Amino acid sequence: MTAIQTIDREALEASAFREQCRRQMARPLEARMKYGFCRVHRPVLDTPGTRVFSSTKEYREWCADNLPAYLGFQPAPVE
Amino acid sequence: MNARQPFNPLQAQLVAEAFNATGVDYLFIGKSGAILLGYPGTTQDVDVFPAKSVENGRRIVEALLKLEFTLNENTQGEIIRGKDFVQLKDGPFDLDLIFAPDGIESFAQAKARAVREDIFPVANLSDIIASKKASGRMKDRLDLHLLELFRVEYESRMS
Numbered sequence: 001m002t003a004i005q006t007i008d009r010e011a012l013e014a015s016a017f018r019e020q021c022r023r024q025m026a027r028p029l030e031a032r033m034k035y036g037f038c039r040v041h042r043p044v045l046d047t048p049g050t051r052v053f054s055s056t057k058e059y060r061e062w063c064a065d066n067l068p069a070y071l072g073f074q075p076a077p078v079e
Numbered sequence: 080m081n082a083r084q085p086f087n088p089l090q091a092q093l094v095a096e097a098f099n100a101t102g103v104d105y106l107f108i109g110k111s112g113a114i115l116l117g118y119p120g121t122t123q124d125v126d127v128f129p130a131k132s133v134e135n136g137r138r139i140v141e142a143l144l145k146l147e148f149t150l151n152e153n154t155q156g157e158i159i160r161g162k163d164f165v166q167l168k169d170g171p172f173d174l175d176l177i178f179a180p181d182g183i184e185s186f187a188q189a190k191a192r193a194v195r196e197d198i199f200p201v202a203n204l205s206d207i208i209a210s211k212k213a214s215g216r217m218k219d220r221l222d223l224h225l226l227e228l229f230r231v232e233y234e235s236r237m238s
Contacts, residue, residue, distance in 0.1 A: 021232040021233070036118075037125075055179070
C-alpha cells in the first residue's frame with residue numbers, strides 16, 4: 001500500500017468511527033450500557049478477592065508484574 | 080466470598096443508584112465513564128473516582144454493603160482511609176475505587192468540570208483522556224486515538 005493509500009484508508013476509518021460515535025451518542029443511556037459493558041475473561045485480574053494499593057503507581061507495577069502482556073496493562077514504550 | 084451473579088451490563092446504574100442514595104461524592108471515570116457519555120467502546124469494570132474523606136469513605140462502605148459486596152473490616156478501613164486504589168472483586172460485579180487517578184490533579188477540580196448524564200456524575204471527557212494519557216499503559220495508548228476522535232464528535236454535539 002502506498003503512503004497516499006494508507007492516508008486515505010486511515011481517513012476513511014476515522015470517518016466511519018466518528019459516525020459510530022454519533023450513532024452511539026444518539027442511543028439512550030441504557031442501550032449505551034448494554035453495548036458497552038461486557039465480560040471478557042482476564043487471567044489473574046479476574047481472581048476473586050480484594051486488592052488494595054497504597055498508590056496508583058503500586059497498582060501499575062502489580063499489573064505489569066502479574067498480568068499477561070496481551071491484556072495491555074504493561075507500560076507502553078516511551079515515544 | 081460473594082457468589083458471582085450473572086454478568087449485568089447495567090452495573091454502573093446499580094452503583095449510581097446506591098451511591099446517590101447514600102450521598103457518596105464521586106465521579107465515573109475511565110472507559111466506563113466514556114461509555115456513559117456515548118463512547119462506542121467496551122469494558123468489563125466500573126471505575127469510580129470518589130472524593131477522599133472519612134465521611135465519604137463511610138458512605139461508600141454503606142453503599143457497597145447494600146449492593147452486597149463482601150467487605151471485611153480491613154477493606155472497610157482501607158476504603159474509609161481512601162487508599163489510592165481499591166480493586167473489589169468480591170461482589171456482584173467488579174468495581175475499582177480510584178482515589179488518586181493518574182493525570183487528574185484533584186477531585187474538587189475534576190468535579191468542577193464534570194458532567195451529568197441522567198443519574199450518572201461523569202468526569203469531563205478531557206479528564207478521562209488526560210488520565211489515560213498519564214497512565215502510560217499499552218491498552219490506554221491504543222484507546223487514546225479513538226477517544227480523541229470521539230471527543231471531536233462529543234464536543235460538536237455539546238456545543
